[in-house]
Amino acid sequence: xxxxxxxxxxxxxxxxxxxxxxxxxxxxxxxxxxxxxxxxxxxxxxxxxxxxxxxxxxxxxxxxxxxxxxxxxxxxxxxxxxxxxxxxxxxxxxxxxxxxxxxxxxxxxxxxxxxxxxxxxxxxxxxxxxxxxxxxxxxxxxxxxxxxxxxxxxxxxxxxxxxxxxxxxxxxxxxxxxxxxxxxxxxxxxxxxxxxxxxxxxxxxxxxxxxxxxxxxxxxxxxxxxxxxxxxxxxxxxxxxxxxxxxxxxxxxxxxxxxxxxxxxxxxxxxxxxxxxxxxxxxxxxxxxxxxxxxxxxxxxxxxxxxxxxxxxxxxxxxxxxxxxxxxxxxxxxxxxxxxxxxxxxxxxx
Numbered sequence: 001x002x003x004x005x006x007x008x009x010x011x012x013x014x015x016x017x018x019x020x021x022x023x024x025x026x027x028x029x030x031x032x033x034x035x036x037x038x039x040x041x042x043x044x045x046x047x048x049x050x051x052x053x054x055x056x057x058x059x060x061x062x063x064x065x066x067x068x069x070x071x072x073x074x075x076x077x078x079x080x081x082x083x084x085x086x087x088x089x090x091x092x093x094x095x096x097x098x099x100x101x102x103x104x105x106x107x108x109x110x111x112x113x114x115x116x117x118x119x120x121x122x123x124x125x126x127x128x129x130x131x132x133x134x135x136x137x138x139x140x141x142x143x144x145x146x147x148x149x150x151x152x153x154x155x156x157x158x159x160x161x162x163x164x165x166x167x168x169x170x171x172x173x174x175x176x177x178x179x180x181x182x183x184x185x186x187x188x189x190x191x192x193x194x195x196x197x198x199x200x201x202x203x204x205x206x207x208x209x210x211x212x213x214x215x216x217x218x219x220x221x222x223x224x225x226x227x228x229x230x231x232x233x234x235x236x237x238x239x240x241x242x243x244x245x246x247x248x249x250x251x252x253x254x255x256x257x258x259x260x261x262x263x264x265x266x267x268x269x270x271x272x273x274x275x276x277x278x279x280x281x282x283x284x285x286x287x288x289x290x291x292x293x294x295x296x297x298x299x300x301x302x303x304x305x306x307x308x309x310x311x312x313x314x315x316x317x318x319x320x321x322x323x324x325x326x327x328x329x330x331x332x333x334x335x336x337x338x339x340x341x342x343x344x345x346x347x348x349x350x
Contacts (some may be wrong), residue, residue, distance in 0.1 A: 043242030151288030209251030
């Protein structure tokens with residue numbers, strides 16, 4: 001890789017940067033389609049049935065994005081003027097432009113975690129005693145894997161304990177499982193076992209599975225009609241959506257089993273970069289590597305890394321995020337990781 005050869009640039013900013021493989025493009029081109037908003041698109045219906053079966057849920061609905069699916073689940077399960085319990089560093093808090101407040105009329109109640117992600121005791125401590133002056137709680141959200149914490153997996157026993165606390169208070173649980181595929185691959189826990197801890201579950205196809213677009217929201221059969229209307233209200237009614245669903249189906253059928261390769265590549269990256277100029281690396285559970293720098297120079301490191309042919313993102317002024325994925329195999333990480341280490345060392349040598 002040369003500093004000016006953009007074609008050689010390895011993009012590790014996110015696993016959303018993947019491009020459809022040639023075989024996925026053929027599946028998209030050959031997809032059987034129909035008007036999904038009128039009669040049901042056959043390929044989309046097949047995807048929804050497949051997702052529901054894998055998650056052990058009665059139904060599923062295809063969405064353009066995971067953010068829209070998350071927001072639809074919150075609209076479904078919460079009420080205006082109530083509190084939604086969410087981890088303080090969750091995607092729905094920081095990266096969904098206050099949709100919970102702006103569109104659902106609910107208030108986020110952040111759960112402060114005593115470890116890398118919140119647990120049952122943390123949730124229990126966040127639930128207020130009944131009061132005439134405090135908002136009522138309405139639902140609990142859990143993110144697995146947890147993006148902001150560095151692709152951390154909440155293991156099944158911990159997830160079950162969180163669900164037990166929620167249900168003891170009569171609160172439905174929504175699982176933001178955008179990368180639930182990775183949690184399953186890393187632990188060997190089935191998708192259905194994870195999903196059984198929640199009333200509604202969102203999974204995304206445009207990250208580890210390499211599809212260009214899409215997510216699904218799964219749950220009980222009796223809420224599917226409600227979710228269809230909510231999706232439509234948010235502008236998510238689609239026509240020949242089978243073109244998009246075909247890419248997601250291909251990812252499910254061909255890219256799910258290879259996720260462990262991304263996890264191994266992340267571990268290689270972490271080992272190579274650890275200690276560079278005094279930085280420390282959050283040990284990756286899955287495919288996200290968080291690199292904590294000695295001081296707030298993340299933008300400078302990212303700029304230098306890009307000059308060397310590796311694109312990573314500044315997560316905070318002193319933290320860098322790198323994500324391994326379908327388009328960044330271990331062979332590429334073997335070349336890129338020393339360059340990222342070099343970018344860190346050169347930045348802090350100045």
